[in-house]
Amino acid sequence: MSTPTDPATGDAPHAPHAPVVLDASDAALSTGSVARHLGVSPTTLRSWERRYAIGPAHREPGRHRRWTPPDIARLELMCRLTAQGVPPSEAARTARAATRAAVDEGPEPGPPAAPARGAAPGGSHALPLGEVRPECRGLARAAVRLDAPAVARLLDSALAGLGLVTAWEEVLAPTLHAVGRKWASAGERYVEVEHLLSWQVSAALSRIRPAEERPRTRPLLLACAPGEQHSLPVEALAAALGERGLPVRMFGADLPPGALHTAVRRTGPQAVVLWSQRRDTADEALVRSVADLGWGPRGARGHPVLLLAGPGWGSRAAARVPRTDRLFGLRSGLALIESLAAGGPPATGAARAAPAACGS
Template sequence: MRTAVPPQDPSAALSTGAVARRLGVSPTTVRSWERRYAIGPAHREDGRHRRWTPQDIARLELMCRLTAQGVPPAEAARTARAGAPGRPVRTAPAADPPAAPPPRTLLPAPGGGPGGVLPLGTVRPECRGLSRAAVRLDAPAVADRLEAALAEHGLVTAWEEVMAPALHAVGRKWATAGERYVEVEHLLSWHISGALHRIRPRPAPPRTPPVLLACLPGEQHTLPIEALTAALGERGVPTRMFGAAVPAEALHDAVRRTGPRAVVLWAQSRTTADRALARSVAGIEWGLRGARTHSALLLAGPGWDAGPAVPHAGRLLGLRSALELIAPPVPPPGGSAATGPGPGAYGF
């Protein structure tokens, strides 16, 4: 005689969106897995939204772990439906809501094994979710995580505590694992760049001199100055962003033609931190004869950390401090702005 299975407590079930947030994937991915690989909720009432029980979620968690290790989705789904070999699928009591997953400092990555992890350290949960989505090459989830982080925390915090830590972890893993993580870094970088470009700048007052931002010749890392460009735009500071590997002659011409209030030069490595070029940019004069002036020069990036200082050049230490130096907050009516460090006090 068969024993009837007691119905699941509705309070123990989660919606598809809640499950996706918990696993660090997009709701589209969860629905796609359900449709393609029959790994959806075991029970669903007619006319009701999908409700995922703890046992359903355990199967999805197992599938996520397997796909992160490089197992094809169809094979991972078969294993998840059956349970891991020699290990039952985890099931929580039906009367209790599923507990949140414990914080992880190491993120499973393609290839498995002891080396298949991303060293994240102590980071925000949003950073872990973004990194998990990037490792799985789940583009919709990466886009969702970035949009949510920007909406909830704003650009500066989202960059410093979500985007940059994920990028650094991928970069460190790429440096030690050869070419295995190039696709993860490229996917994550492309989506972060797209998210930054979608931030609408605030209109600037007429005839406001811009800030010019560029990478030195040979330098391909642009994301930090893309973040600074977007943040300046949010504060109504006009910018001219010239991107990666700007030739020296083109950089000189751009300064003369735009007459910027400041020039930000990014160098990721010591090999691209050309001090002679920086000195020549600092010496450029522009404007009408008899009233010529020059731009403030701000050096950004770790490439400038070693070696002699560039005369008359400031250093930017991070996005938040760069904004304080270039675009300090407008003082309240009748008040005065706080006095901050002068040029040269920051590095980026």
């Protein structure tokens, strides 16, 4: 569940994205730097350039690709659109058209004086959020102030007013990603902001009361891969499934392989969602071993559907293992899991139909 995924590579950038804030005087960035900003691999960016003509606007012969702020803004828009379920080719066309329109319009007459280099609305401590909901900006300001009570109130208000899925996609995830980008670009600064915000998001999700579990419904097992500490997207999924009365067995971060095997055998789940944020925690051998697990009497053995979530999984990980598929977003992932719980067919690529943001 992450966030939009390129069909050619399977990489999933964190989304919804906020534009990377770069001053006009900043040097153009390398492909590797832009890939880290977006949470994708350099291979994905090169694939997008080749397939959808969304590479750097200017490239000198014999030189490496260098991405300017308008190039990065175009990529950010494409990521946001694919996060909403727009096909990559259509998202690329829209992003290119929007860039052309911005260039054609030019600056409005009489603009105010440009801020100093590195300045941002709200001062040097403001988070680079881009075009987001007002709730997102208020949450970011409270997080930067380390105002935990205000963060808690704003999170509860967003979840109650917008609903969990919309609040996650349009408020919680964009703010978390903005904090992560600020931290990545500022060395060790803002780590305390990320920790406070992450803790408060986790606490807010835990305050959502689940509905009564549906009778005669096999449970859904949710866990992070061994070594994986990024559990917030799985916590959001667990809370959303609980709201719908689906029985969830949540095991959180860094579940050891043996414990995962035992949990599957003991619960006989309808599906197992296994989250991996990073490539080094995405263990395909573990995927195969879980997919092969069974329970019940001989001749009537049951097997779980295994759903791989998060940007750590490669593009072919699910295709190589039976009864295994990918989740690319909270909204589309919920739809697929509800279909399975209702007795629908095993995963066959349906999760790819509407990628949406879930990653953190």
